[in-house]
Amino acid sequence: MNFLQIIYLIASLTFVIGIKMLGKPESARRGNLIAAFGMTIAIFGTIFLYEGIKTSNYGWIFGGLIVGTVIGTMMAKKVKMTGMPQMVSFFNGMGGACAGIISLVEFDHILHTGPFTDAEPVKLGIIFLGLVIGSISFAGSMIAFGKLVEKIKDNVLPLQQVVNIGLLLLILGIAAAATLGYITTPNVLYLILALSLLYGVLFVMPIGGADMPVVISLLNSFTGVAAAMGGFLYDNKVMLFGGILVGSAGTLLTVVMCKAMNRSLTNVLIGNFGGGSKNAGEGKEIIGSVKEISKSDAAVLMKYSKKVVIVPGYGLAVAQAQHICHELEQVLEDEGVEVKYAIHPVAGRMPGHMNVLLAESNVSYDKLIEMDDINPEFKTTDVVLIVGANDVVNPAAKNDPSSPIYGMPILDVEDAAHTIVMKRSMKAGYAGIENELFFSPKNSMLFGDAKKTLTELVSELKSL
Amino acid sequence: MNTIIDFIANNQLMIYLVILMIFVGIELIEKVPSVLHTPLMSGANAIHGVVIIGAIIIMGEAENMYATILGFIAVVLGTLNVVGGFVVTDRMLEMFKKKKK
Numbered sequence: 348m349n350f351l352q353i354i355y356l357i358a359s360l361t362f363v364i365g366i367k368m369l370g371k372p373e374s375a376r377r378g379n380l381i382a383a384f385g386m387t388i389a390i391f392g393t394i395f396l397y398e399g400i401k402t403s404n405y406g407w408i409f410g411g412l413i414v415g416t417v418i419g420t421m422m423a424k425k426v427k428m429t430g431m432p433q434m435v436s437f438f439n440g441m442g443g444a445c446a447g448i449i450s451l452v453e454f455d456h457i458l459h460t461g462p463f464t465d466a467e468p469v470k471l472g473i474i475f476l477g478l479v480i481g482s483i484s485f486a487g488s489m490i491a492f493g494k495l496v497e498k499i500k501d502n503v504l505p506l507q508q509v510v511n512i513g514l515l516l517l518i519l520g521i522a523a524a525a526t527l528g529y530i531t532t533p534n535v536l537y538l539i540l541a542l543s544l545l546y547g548v549l550f551v552m553p554i555g556g557a558d559m560p561v562v563i564s565l566l567n568s569f570t571g572v573a574a575a576m577g578g579f580l581y582d583n584k585v586m587l588f589g590g591i592l593v594g595s596a597g598t599l600l601t602v603v604m605c606k607a608m609n610r611s612l613t614n615v616l617i618g619n620f621g622g623g624s625k626n627a628g629e630g631k632e633i634i635g636s637v638k639e640i641s642k643s644d645a646a647v648l649m650k651y652s653k654k655v656v657i658v659p660g661y662g663l664a665v666a667q668a669q670h671i672c673h674e675l676e677q678v679l680e681d682e683g684v685e686v687k688y689a690i691h692p693v694a695g696r697m698p699g700h701m702n703v704l705l706a707e708s709n710v711s712y713d714k715l716i717e718m719d720d721i722n723p724e725f726k727t728t729d730v731v732l733i734v735g736a737n738d739v740v741n742p743a744a745k746n747d748p749s750s751p752i753y754g755m756p757i758l759d760v761e762d763a764a765h766t767i768v769m770k771r772s773m774k775a776g777y778a779g780i781e782n783e784l785f786f787s788p789k790n791s792m793l794f795g796d797a798k799k800t801l802t803e804l805v806s807e808l809k810s811l
Numbered sequence: 812m813n814t815i816i817d818f819i820a821n822n823q824l825m826i827y828l829v830i831l832m833i834f835v836g837i838e839l840i841e842k843v844p845s846v847l848h849t850p851l852m853s854g855a856n857a858i859h860g861v862v863i864i865g866a867i868i869i870m871g872e873a874e875n876m877y878a879t880i881l882g883f884i885a886v887v888l889g890t891l892n893v894v895g896g897f898v899v900t901d902r903m904l905e906m907f908k909k910k911k912k
Contacts, residue, residue, distance in 0.1 A: 363835060365854065365858070366836075366840075366851070366854065366855065369850060369851050369854045370839065370842065370843040370844075370847060371847075372846070372847065375847060375850060375904045376901065376905065379850075379857075379897060379904055380901070382854065382857065382858055382897070383857070383897040383901075386858070386860065386863075386893055390863060390864065390893075393871075394867055394871070397867070399871065400868070400871030400872065401872065401873075404870055404872075404879075404882075407873070407879060407882065407883050408867055408871060408886060411866075411870065411882075411883050411886030411890060414887050414890070415887040415891045415893075415894060416894045418887075419890060419891040419894035419895035419898065420894055420895070420898055422891075422895055423894070423896075423898035423902065424902070426899070428902075428906075431849065431903065432849075435849075435852060435853050435899065437895075438860075438895040438896045439856050439892070441888040441889070441895070442856070442860050442888070442889065444885075444888045445865075445888040445889040446865070448866070448881050448888070449865040449866060449885060452869040452873075452881050452885070455877055467814075469814060469818045564852055567855060570856075571855070571858075573862065574859045574860075574861055575829070577862055579822075580865070581864075581865060582825075583865070585861060586861050586865060587825065587829065587832075588832060589859060589861035590859055590861065590862070591828075591829050591832040592832050592836045592839075592855075593855045593856075593859040594833075594836070595832065595833040595834075595837055596836035596855055597836075597852070598836075599836065599837045599840045600840055600852055600855070603840070603845075604848065607845060692845050697848065699846045699847055699849040699851075700849050703850070703903050707906045715846065
């Protein structure tokens with residue numbers, strides 16, 4: 348047992364060191380492996396050294412570990428880089444469900460020793476909290492997952508926020524009443540479970556797809572807190588340590604993400620931003636015409652530029668065009684054109700998502716320029732090529748207070764001499780609003796699938 | 812009320828630990844470049860998979876069918892969280908490895 352405590356101590360240390368190292372590009376990968384190592388010794392230490400684990404149950408434990416490992420590895424290996432956000436959301440939901448189940452079983456343990464009202468109130472409270480947070484995290488993550496794979500639409504019920512807050516208070520009220528012995532039926536557990544799952548669904552349902560990363564990050568920290576509840580329950584330091592660490596780091600990460608979009612967390616949670624058709628077209632109507640450019644004209648324009656900035660968006664990722672985009676960059680560089688990438692903090696579906704995608708196709712790290720550093724450079728840029736991005740270059744965020752994205756920091760692409768927007772159609776972006784940039788006299792549209800169009804652009808450039 | 816005060820008195824170390832961990836968590840994230848937010852979130856996601864320890868405990872102590880079945884499911888789900896989380900993070904970070912110019 349004492350040796351197990353030392354293992355837990357080491358594991359806890361690896362978590363802190365792991366997260367610390369994850370914060371720097373050079374050491375990030377090792378950091379992840381160190382934390383994974385700590386997790387492994389904590390798991391095996393628990394199996395073999397924890398008092399009370401029956402050897403007769405080893406079969407079940409190892410069976411579960413093997414099943415989970417095989418499925419988890421397969422899913423994690425198979426998922427495309429574009430699908431990362433939903434994958435994280437899915438795994439997060441699994442952790443939440445796990446925490447919820449622990450509470451269910453522990454409550455059952457209590458029932459075997461007598462009425463649950465005889466149990467220590469603190470223990471009961473922890474069990475209920477673990478169940479509530481775990482279930483919310485599970486249900487919420489699954490809805491977020493469904494939204495990201497576009498199987499679930501945004502749905503806003505009438506008085507949704509009132510219903511949500513009321514429901515949450517009801518859940519906490521019932522849990523408190525049961526903890527303090529005012530409710531005596533053991534079925535209260537299932538009531539709490541059902542209501543928490545319902546809350547998880549209602550909590551995420553009205554939040555627009557564009558805000559999903561923030562929601563996932565928040566649910567991530569919820570699961571951390573749920574894991575910490577387990578730590579309290581078993582007086583287990585490593586669970587407490589890991590759970591709280593993720594809970595606080597996750598919360599801060601959520602706030603940082605909101606800041607990147609220049610919005611507050613409350614605004615994200617109750618603002619119904621991008622709530623489907625509700626907000627669409629709420630911004631001012633744009634009248635004007637768009638001008639198209641041919642691929643060969645675009646190629647000529649770029650070839651004789653000094654500096655080209657590429658603004659990649661989710662459209663590039665969906666079209667799997669990151670590799671050909673890198674090729675375009677190389678062809679242009681060979682012609683002596685300076686090429687940079689402008690990375691909006693929320694480009695893609697999560698902060699940093701675009702960097703991961705571009706890194707996948709070998710784009711050099713120092714070419715990826717963050718928004719604050721690239722914005723002053725647009726004035727000296729000849730051509731900005733916007734590939735599958737929309738909302739992050741929408742000037743309405745700066746000059747139209749009626750727009751739902753008003754206040755969000757954007758890339759100042761309109762400062763450049765020319766902009767070329769590569770898009771499949773004139774359809775509005777993820778936030779569901781029109782983009783007046785398309786109608787700017789300096790802008791030309793290049794319609795088509797990002798991958799196909801970029802490939803043709805590259806061959807045009809090569810033949811020039 | 813008394814139970815709460817007793818609880819705090821009996822679990823002082825735990826409570827100190829929680830408070831300090833909150834600050835450590837905040838401190839660790841504060842200076843991270845936004846490019847690493849996604850891998851970091853994913854890594855943190857894997858770390859809260861530590862909830863698997865609880866799943867192993869309920870599974871290991873299981874005496875009846877109810878606990879056995881739920882325990883088994885919990886172990887599977889917890890493992891999914893841990894293994895999937897770390898593998899996905901590693902895949903993301905693999906791409907950040909140093910490249911020759």
